[in-house]
Amino acid sequence: MTITAERVNMNNNSDNNPTYAQALKIYTGRSPLRSVVTSAGIAAAAFGFVVLYVGGLTLLMGEKHTNVDILELCLVMLSASALAAPRTLQTFTRSTPGGKFFRTVKGGFETFRKMRAAMLAETLLMIAVYYLLAAGAAALDLLPLKYGVMSCAAGAVNTVFAVGLGNICLCLKKGIVRITTATLTMMIAAVLSVTITESFSAGSLRTVFIIMIVTDAVLIPLSHRIMINDYRKNHWDN
Amino acid sequence: MTNAIEIRGLTKKYKDFTLGGITEDIPCGFASALIGANGAGKTTLIDTLCGVTAKTSGDALYFGSKTDTDDPELRNMIGYCSSANLFPQDWRLKTIAEASELAFDNFDRERYTKLCKRLKLGDPADKGQKKLYKMSDGNKMRAYLAAVLARDTRLLVLDEPASSLDPLARDLLCELFREYLTERDGERTVLFSTHNIADMEFATDYAIFMANGKTVERGFVEDLKEKYILVHGDAKDVSRAKPHLLSCVSNRTSFEGIAYAGSAETLEGFDCAVETPTLQQLSVGILRKAEEDGEDNDNYGGKG
Structure with missing residues (x-):
């Protein structure tokens, strides 16, 4: 095996750090396109399950709007949280498989930061797909949600909120504490969705909704930044 | 170099x-x-x-x-x-x-x-x-x-x-x-x-x-093989040889250890056989010595 001039020259091309999509592929092995399709597919499949479940439940109960409103909403919200959790809570420490390799790749910590941002985008996309499907189904009366499309909107803002809290939970050092706290957080956020949706009917729709959207808009970048800085301090530079 | x-x-x-x-x-x-x-x-x-x-x-x-x-x-x-x-x-x-x-x-x-x-x-x-x-x-x-x-x-x-x-x-x-x-x-x-x-x-x-978290010896393999010798002999000679050995393991009939090459003549005088060690034998000898010395061995051997 001989060294070609071309290969030697490649050494000089070392300041071209990976893009967000490339960073995601370096860490997960998934191509961005495949990642988006997979995310959307998982979201659609999860949603399909919810539709079938709620449909079956309604069939069993004999009428659409029975006492199962809370259950329906919890199911919808919990499904979305469960979809978002694995990506949000995935850790890349030295002790996890690939953890040492990732520290040697082009771009170093910057590549990690980009991968995390890409993974967040992927999660938000999955949530969007899930709730767009839910809203569509609610509008077509396939999903008998008590507040229809607004229930989906509430679910979406709360799942995004849960992702933000999940980012902060990643700063917890002990694995078992981190997973327990994050799971509880996401479940509470789902239940919160139900409460907020209930409050829509009491006339406080606009206020609550605006507060939640603003909170999400602040929390997501802030929590992402907190998580990245914490990771750098306690894992990367340690 | x-x-x-x-x-x-x-x-x-x-x-x-x-x-x-x-x-x-x-x-x-x-x-x-x-x-x-x-x-x-x-x-x-x-x-x-x-x-x-x-x-x-x-x-x-x-x-x-x-x-x-x-x-x-x-x-x-x-x-x-x-x-x-x-x-x-x-x-x-x-x-x-x-x-x-x-x-x-x-x-x-x-x-x-x-x-x-x-x-x-x-x-x-x-x-x-x-x-x-x-x-x-x-x-x-x-x-x-x-x-x-x-x-x-x-x-x-x-x-x-x-x-x-x-x-x-x-x-x-x-x-x-x-x-x-x-x-x-x-x-x-x-x-x-x-x-x-x-x-x-x-x-x-x-x-x-x-x-124990420290380096205890280093050198080119050929130089290390000149610096150290592998010594073995009968168990009856172990007490005489031991002061000249860096590390030693013995049983009822024989002993084996490593020593600095400078001790070769003395050890041969005790009816011990002296050989050039393999890297594996050197490793065992040097690491055993380091283990015996505990944590105060960072200056052991010096640069090879």
């Missing part, structure tokens, strides 16, 4: 372990082995040198000018391979290639394919390729080696590359080291760790012995 790495007072502190003030030179153009028992600090030293773990203090100078392991050029020059789980375990050979192509500027896919075939892993493009977690430990290590050797690096740093390989694969690994070094004679360096040097002796030019 130039050095690939000059380590000066490198320290890494953990709650329960300290890699203490390592000062060593890794000669350029040779294969250097870090030899030590489990827990001696080999992995910590390797990880710290490759920027995988942050150092607590001290410095390392690479190729005479570079000190920052975050330097993109230096990252490209170093090929790092950990002892286990180098890649996520749900990856296949193809995934490793795709990720490595993006992760490094000097990854050669064609070379990777050739290496995979040579290491009996098959063609990475084959659809039936298993995921890493379904492979044996030996095959996983072969995959890691193919990935790191497929890069055009100047320094290979491998943590226990041979421990999970069968004898034939170890032989091939030695061959690959030789090819890597001779491809660009004098420009490339291999640094690998091992706790069992016997199978890698053929591939080792320079050895550094570690115990």
Whole structure:
């Protein structure tokens, strides 16, 4: 095996750090396109399950709007949280498989930061797909949600909120504490969705909704930044 | 002779372990082995040198000018391979290639394919390729080696590359080291760790012995073999020989130990047989001595 001039020259091309999509592929092995399709597919499949479940439940109960409103909403919200959790809570420490390799790749910590941002985008996309499907189904009366499309909107803002809290939970050092706290957080956020949706009917729709959207808009970048800085301090530079 | 790495007072502190003030030179153009028992600090030293773990203090100078392991050029020059789980375990050979192509500027896919075939892993493009977690430990290590050797690096740093390989694969690994070094004679360096040097002796030019987080001896293998002698004799002579031995193991009928070559004449006078030790025998003797000395052995032996 001989060294070609071309290969030697490649050494000089070392300041071209990976893009967000490339960073995601370096860490997960998934191509961005495949990642988006997979995310959307998982979201659609999860949603399909919810539709079938709620449909079956309604069939069993004999009428659409029975006492199962809370259950329906919890199911919808919990499904979305469960979809978002694995990506949000995935850790890349030295002790996890690939953890040492990732520290040697082009771009170093910057590549990690980009991968995390890409993974967040992927999660938000999955949530969007899930709730767009839910809203569509609610509008077509396939999903008998008590507040229809607004229930989906509430679910979406709360799942995004849960992702933000999940980012902060990643700063917890002990694995078992981190997973327990994050799971509880996401479940509470789902239940919160139900409460907020209930409050829509009491006339406080606009206020609550605006507060939640603003909170999400602040929390997501802030929590992402907190998580990245914490990771750098306690894992990367340690 | 130039050095690939000059380590000066490198320290890494953990709650329960300290890699203490390592000062060593890794000669350029040779294969250097870090030899030590489990827990001696080999992995910590390797990880710290490759920027995988942050150092607590001290410095390392690479190729005479570079000190920052975050330097993109230096990252490209170093090929790092950990002892286990180098890649996520749900990856296949193809995934490793795709990720490595993006992760490094000097990854050669064609070379990777050739290496995979040579290491009996098959063609990475084959659809039936298993995921890493379904492979044996030996095959996983072969995959890691193919990935790191497929890069055009100047320094290979491998943590226990041979421990999970069968004898034939170890032989091939030695061959690959030789090819890597001779491809660009004098420009490339291999640094690998091992706790069992016997199978890698053929591939080792320079050895550094570690115990309790410190280096205790170092030198070119040929120089070490001149510096030390292997001594053995009857059990009745052990008490006379012992003061001249650095370390010794005995049973009811015989004893064996190592000593400085300067003691050869004296020991021969005690009816002891004196031989040139193998690297494996040297390792056992030196590490046993280090173990006996406990933690106050950082000045043992001096530079070889």
